[in-house]
Amino acid sequence: MKYRVCLTSEQRARLQAIARNGHHPAKKILHARILLMADRAHPKGNWQDQQIAQALGIHPNTVGRVRKLFATEGETSALGRKLRRSPPVKPKLVGVKVEQLLALYAEAPPAGRRYWSLSLLVQELEARGIVKKICRETVRNALKEQGITLNRRKRI
Structure with a gap:
């Protein structure tokens, strides 16, 4: 099952700030970029998993995992690392x-x-x-x- 990412304008603004300023951990920036590219509610978004993976140089499973975390657990889980x-x-x-x-x-x-x-x-x-x-x-x-x-x- 493919999980859909639909960002609100506030979420999009937050993710763009994370992805562009460079003051966050690399994983968080990468996950923010994945969510921005996967956003169905934006004309420049709605990329397929393979396209996102190829553009960012990551495995498609990573893209799917971030989508799933965002859809099921929310923005903070998709961006942050899981605590031990x-x-x-x-x-x-x-x-x-x-x-x-x-x-x-x-x-x-x-x-x-x-x-x-x-x-x-x-x-x-x-x-x-x-x-x-x-x-x-x-x-x-x-x-x-x-x-x-x-x-x-x-x-x-």
Whole structure:
């Protein structure tokens, strides 16, 4: 079944602004151009899927998918990317583990050290068995979310 695209003048103006200004993601601009070319309510529109695909250098299935999204779910779904329900990799530091990291940070640093460095925190988290393996950036981000930034000055 072929899905029809009939744009109102407001929708057409919005899509033209997206397609022409270049300040949006490339996919969004491409999808706006597809919808403008597929618009049956405009004399310069009403292109066939094959014509649109050839003109834009994309696969005809992409054109059909954008048409279908516009007809069934609306303009925002056709232009935007679908949000993931869950991240591709589960976060290693959540809930109790973040609390354990904060408790570790609140303790005095190891003997011979004046402050906690990211490397020391990573080593200690792994040594205590809180996590099997973790990178410094993950620890830094977890601390940053709690409003903590490490520096080399002595802790107060």
